[in-house]
Amino acid sequence: MASVHIVGPAFSNFVRSVMLVCHEKGIEHSVGMEVEGRRVELHSPEFKALNPFDKIPVLIHGERRLYESVAICRYLEGAFDGPDLLPRDDWTRAQVDQWCAALATQADQAIVRRYLLELVFPKGPNGEVREDRVREAAPEVARILTILEHQLAGRDFLVGDGFTLADALAAPMLDYLEATPPAGSLMEAAPNARAYVERLRSRPSGKAVLVAPVFPR
Known part of the structure; x- marks a missing residue:
């Protein structure tokens, strides 16, 4: 089972940014518009429950839900082991x-x-x-x-x-x-x-x- 799920289509440049971070840090991940086995359409009430600003991607990590690509990337950097993608100084x-x-x-x-x-x-x-x-x-x-x-x-x-x-x-x-x-x-x-x-x-x-x-x- 993937460690995190990236809600969004794999062709999105921002989804791909999050995917790159996952690959660089060795984080198991899945990608797609499915959440808990059900497809969630962009602009739907179900998707807006994940991100009220109605934008992709959204990161699902256990019970946590996070939107905004830069925030997602920074979270993955800090929450998982692997190469540092943020300099220390x-x-x-x-x-x-x-x-x-x-x-x-x-x-x-x-x-x-x-x-x-x-x-x-x-x-x-x-x-x-x-x-x-x-x-x-x-x-x-x-x-x-x-x-x-x-x-x-x-x-x-x-x-x-x-x-x-x-x-x-x-x-x-x-x-x-x-x-x-x-x-x-x-x-x-x-x-x-x-x-x-x-x-x-x-x-x-x-x-x-x-x-x-x-x-x-």
């Missing part, structure tokens, strides 16, 4: 927290919510991509990539010398960005970010989590 840990917050808000909004979702789940007439929305969103994606490109110069990871919670937040959204046409063209101007994604994909956790997604039809 105050300054470096604060930098990881800084990046987690920025990635979960500004970067996710720019890269995933406003850009990638329009390409993957288009809402135009007859299910077509709204090209005007894509063009409007692209400059902010490029700006975020420039920030990441600067941070990754001469680094293997976003903060410090090893994989941290910040990398778990960054990896899924950048992996999707690099792999989704025409979004991948934005990554061509960000060689540090592209090399970073390849490094994270090559880790055991990346090989397990950063796989081609199965999207609902």
Whole structure:
């Protein structure tokens, strides 16, 4: 039986962030929209009982229920044995927290919510991509990539010398960005970010989590 259950679809970038943390720390886990053997639909009263803000993922650990991806990742870091994914010194840990917050808000909004979702789940007439929305969103994606490109110069990871919670937040959204046409063209101007994604994909956790997604039809 899994130690924890992650409520949410495995294609979600935030669900994948939590999965990466589980793999990095060796935490047995399960993933899906089933809770105690019953399917729970997003936006349903049953799901809102788990998270009143009606967002995924939700972590179930025994009798405990926890939402918000960064809080979940920090809980898993502290509650389970395994490699440290938060540095021990105050300054470096604060930098990881800084990046987690920025990635979960500004970067996710720019890269995933406003850009990638329009390409993957288009809402135009007859299910077509709204090209005007894509063009409007692209400059902010490029700006975020420039920030990441600067941070990754001469680094293997976003903060410090090893994989941290910040990398778990960054990896899924950048992996999707690099792999989704025409979004991948934005990554061509960000060689540090592209090399970073390849490094994270090559880790055991990346090989397990950063796989081609199965999207609902």
